[in-house]
Amino acid sequence: MQNLTSGELVIQVVAMPADTNANGDIFGGWLVSHMDMGAGVASRRRANCRVVTIAIESLNFIKPVSVGDTVCFYANLLKVGRTSMRFKMEAWTLSLQDTLPKKVAEGIFIFVAIDEEGRPCPVDRD
Template identity: 55%
Template structure:
């Protein structure tokens, strides 16, 4: 773990909000990390697709850190922000936070950086449209 201080509130645009359900649990009864990672991937893909105005594909996930468990009933919020645009690629930072309990306490649970490549209809990389 890094000694870099983490923000006390979510950074970036809210891109996904869902509720953790019993079907999403692992053998210990906690939410499966792969399910949470897929929610983050979907959220980052929304940012990449809107930016590139084309199909996109995930090519890398870096620095994935699971900080706290997610429980059934937690409201999961994925926040994303663009870090970098390359010629055909986009790097997007994603944070997953949960709202937990009756008071809706916010807790950061996971973070990672997702890299996408804009692709054409044949699946070949093509330049990202820039506004």
């Protein structure tokens, strides 16, 4: 279903004029950065330690985002490895014109739990 959000709401923000591209829509890099931050919030909470992005495996921009839309970022934890966590991230917009939320982007983000020296450490520790 295109109008059903899923996962944990990790960031909610209004898209501003400063975030636009040359077409006047919201810049794709702004969306990616928020999806990355959202996965960072969820992975940090899951591992309860520092985390870093190691890979973005896929990314699809589905619909353009307009200035003034509220953009909601959802994190779905797909898999926990020894030191890594794999998330499906989704971005959805709410606008004053549309009654239903619209999925505008989705992607797979991989995070790694790291210790104080920046080395991978187990997600689940005693």
